[in-house]
Amino acid sequence: MLNISENSISKHIKQKDFKAFKVLEEFSYFKFSRRAVILFLLGLLVFLLLPWTQNIQTNGYVTTISPEQRPQSIQTVIAGRLEKWYVKEGDFVNKGDTVVFMSDAKSEYFDPALIERTQEQLDAKMGSSDSYEAKISAIQNQYAALQGGMQLKLRQLENKILQTTNKVQMDSIDLVAYQTNLKIAENQLVRTQELHEKGLKSLTELQEKEMKVQEANAKVTVGRNKLLNTRNELLNLDLEMSSTEQDYRDKLAKAQSDIQSALSAKLGTAAEVSKLRNQISNYSQRQRLYYVTAPQAGYITKAIKKGVGEVIKEGTDIVSIMPQDYDLAVEVYVKPQDLPLIQQGDRVRLRFDGWPAIVISGWPEASTGVFTGKVFAMDRFISSNGYYRILVSPDPDDREWPDKLSMGTGVQTFMLLNNVPIWYEIWRQLNGFPPDYYSKEKRSPEPLKLKAPLKSVK
Structure with missing residues (x-):
C-alpha cells in the first residue's frame, strides 16, 4: 500500500496476517544485491586488466x-573484322593457341598477293642497284683512263717544251754566230773600202764585201726571226700544257661528279630496297597478327566482343583470360x-x-x-x-x-x-x-654519429 490517500487503512490491516508480506520480510534481497555488485565489479576489473x-x-x-599473373584482356594489334572463333568461355588454352581469326579492314591490305607484288618491286629495285653499281664501276674506269691520258699528254708536252727549249738555245747560238759574221763582214767591208780608195782593191772586191755584209745581215735577221718564232712556240707549249691540264681536270671533275651522282642514286635505291624489305616484313608480320593467340596458359573467362563479322579497332579488348599459374x-x-x-x-x-x-x-x-x-x-x-x-x-x-x-x-x-x-x-x-x-625503439632514437675531423684546427 502506498498510503497516498488521506484516508489510510494501514491502521486497520495487519501485514502479519498475509503470507506475501511475511515472505518479503524474510527475504534478504539487500544482502544479495550487494554481493552481486561486488562480484560484477571484481569481474569487470579482471576483464579490464586482461591483455x-x-x-x-x-x-x-x-x-x-x-x-x-592477374586476369588480363587479350587485345588485337591491328584493326580488322572477326571471322572465326576458336574458343568459348571457360576453355583452357595454352600459350600460343589461336583464340580468334580476323581479316584486314584497311583497303591498302586487301590485295591477296600483296607480299608477292612487293617482292617483285624489291627485286626490281635490287636490279636497279646492281646497274648503278656497274655504272659506278664504268665511270671509275673512265676516271682512271682520264688520269692516265692526262699524265701521258702532260709528259708529251713536257718533252716538246724541253725540245723547244733546246731549240731556243741553239737558235740563240746561231744568232750570235750570225751577228759575229756580220761584224766580221762589216769590218772587212770597211778595210776593203779604204784599200779601194787607195787603189789597192778593185771595185769588184769591194762589191763582193758589200754582198757578204748583206748576206750576213740577212742571216742575222733570219736567225733573229727564227729565235723569236721558237720562243713563241715555247710559250704556246706552256699555254697548251696549262690548257690541256685544265681540260683534263674538267673531265675528271665531271667523271667524279658522275660517280657521286651514281653513288647517290645507288644509296637512294638501297634506301628504297631497305624500305621495301621493311614493308615485306611488316606485311608478313601483319598476316600473322590475323590470328590472335593467347599470351599465356589460362582459362577464357569472358568474351568481350561477340559474333562474327564485327569490325574492331586496334587495341580493342576481345576476350579476358585468367592465367593458370x-x-x-x-x-x-x-x-x-x-x-x-x-x-x-x-x-x-x-x-x-x-x-x-x-x-x-x-x-x-x-x-x-x-x-x-x-x-x-x-x-x-x-x-x-x-x-x-x-x-x-x-x-x-x-x-x-x-x-x-x-x-x-x-x-x-x-x-x-x-x-x-x-x-x-x-x-x-x-x-x-x-x-x-610508440615503442621503445621509437622513443629512444639512435644518437647522431658525428664524423671526426681529419685534422683539428688550432
Whole structure:
C-alpha cells in the first residue's frame, strides 16, 4: 500500500496476517544485491586488466603478387573484322593457341598477293642497284683512263717544251754566230773600202764585201726571226700544257661528279630496297597478327566482343583470360593514420569470404578458421580513394591458404599491433585515438654519429 490517500487503512490491516508480506520480510534481497555488485565489479576489473592485441581491421580482396599473373584482356594489334572463333568461355588454352581469326579492314591490305607484288618491286629495285653499281664501276674506269691520258699528254708536252727549249738555245747560238759574221763582214767591208780608195782593191772586191755584209745581215735577221718564232712556240707549249691540264681536270671533275651522282642514286635505291624489305616484313608480320593467340596458359573467362563479322579497332579488348599459374596475395587499403604502424613483414590475420571462422580480433590465439599472411609490399603514394594500398602474401611458416580461393574473393584482415590491457583499448576507442605505436625503439632514437675531423684546427 502506498498510503497516498488521506484516508489510510494501514491502521486497520495487519501485514502479519498475509503470507506475501511475511515472505518479503524474510527475504534478504539487500544482502544479495550487494554481493552481486561486488562480484560484477571484481569481474569487470579482471576483464579490464586482461591483455588485448591491438589491430587494424580493414577489408580487401584476393589478387596476385605478380602483375602478369592477374586476369588480363587479350587485345588485337591491328584493326580488322572477326571471322572465326576458336574458343568459348571457360576453355583452357595454352600459350600460343589461336583464340580468334580476323581479316584486314584497311583497303591498302586487301590485295591477296600483296607480299608477292612487293617482292617483285624489291627485286626490281635490287636490279636497279646492281646497274648503278656497274655504272659506278664504268665511270671509275673512265676516271682512271682520264688520269692516265692526262699524265701521258702532260709528259708529251713536257718533252716538246724541253725540245723547244733546246731549240731556243741553239737558235740563240746561231744568232750570235750570225751577228759575229756580220761584224766580221762589216769590218772587212770597211778595210776593203779604204784599200779601194787607195787603189789597192778593185771595185769588184769591194762589191763582193758589200754582198757578204748583206748576206750576213740577212742571216742575222733570219736567225733573229727564227729565235723569236721558237720562243713563241715555247710559250704556246706552256699555254697548251696549262690548257690541256685544265681540260683534263674538267673531265675528271665531271667523271667524279658522275660517280657521286651514281653513288647517290645507288644509296637512294638501297634506301628504297631497305624500305621495301621493311614493308615485306611488316606485311608478313601483319598476316600473322590475323590470328590472335593467347599470351599465356589460362582459362577464357569472358568474351568481350561477340559474333562474327564485327569490325574492331586496334587495341580493342576481345576476350579476358585468367592465367593458370599464379601466386595468391591479398590487396587491402588502410587509413593514412594507420600507415606508420605497419612495416613490411608484419603478420596479418585473414578471414576469407565463404570459409567459416570465429574471429576474436583482440585474442588472435582464440580465433578459429582464420589464416595468416605477411605484409609483402606497401604503396608510398596515396591511392585515389584516399587510402594506402598494401599487398599481403601467404606466411610460409603457417598453414597454407585454401586451394579453392578465386580472384576477387572478399577478405577481412586484422593487422596485429601491440599487446595492451583491455581498459586501454576501450579508452583509446572511446577517444578515437590511433593505436599506440610508440615503442621503445621509437622513443629512444639512435644518437647522431658525428664524423671526426681529419685534422683539428688550432
